[in-house]
Structures are given as C-alpha cells and as structure tokens.
Amino acid sequence: MKIRSFNRWHKSFAGRTLRRLFGEEKGAVMMEYVIVAVLIAAACVVAVAMFGKTIVGMFDVAAKGATGDHSGAKTSLDQTQQTQSQDASKASEFHDSMHK
Numbered sequence: 001m002k003i004r005s006f007n008r009w010h011k012s013f014a015g016r017t018l019r020r021l022f023g024e025e026k027g028a029v030m031m032e033y034v035i036v037a038v039l040i041a042a043a044c045v046v047a048v049a050m051f052g053k054t055i056v057g058m059f060d061v062a063a064k065g066a067t068g069d070h071s072g073a074k075t076s077l078d079q080t081q082q083t084q085s086q087d088a089s090k091a092s093e094f095h096d097s098m099h100k
Helices: 002-011 013-021 028-066 070-098
Strands: none
Touching: 028 070
C-alpha cells in the first residue's frame, strides 16, 4: 500500500517539480552528448578551414603526377607550397596579435 502511494506522489505535479528542483539528472546525459557532438563538429570545421587548400593542392599534384604531367605537377607543388607559407605567415601574425 505504501509503495502505491509513493508512486502516485512521485508521478504528481508536485513530485515532478521537487525532483527538478533537487537535481533530477534524467536529461543530463543527452546534453553531454550534444555538447560533445558540437565540439567534434567545430573541430571538423576548423580542420577543413585550416587544411582545405593544402589538401586540395596535394591531390592536384598527385593527380598530375599520376597522369604523367610532371611539369604541371611541379608547378602545382610550388604553388601549394607558396600558399602554405603565406597561410602560415598569416596564422603567425594572427597569433602574435592575439597574444599582445
């Protein structure tokens, strides 16, 4: 008999409100998964933004080298390396400006 009355109180509006006030953690695990998913998505976006040009350039070099266009591959490689150095200098300038 006591168990039935406890279950009834537990399901009532007052019981639900008290459980929320005193820290029911029923939805906390789902929120943690959402936060982890958002952080992983942000890391992917940053990785693509940082390395996107370089990866495309390297695939271009590999494709030209595989087809026998060695002079075109060398030109693409030089251009990719120049882009990498320019991006590295921009990142260094940004880093230095943020840490002054």
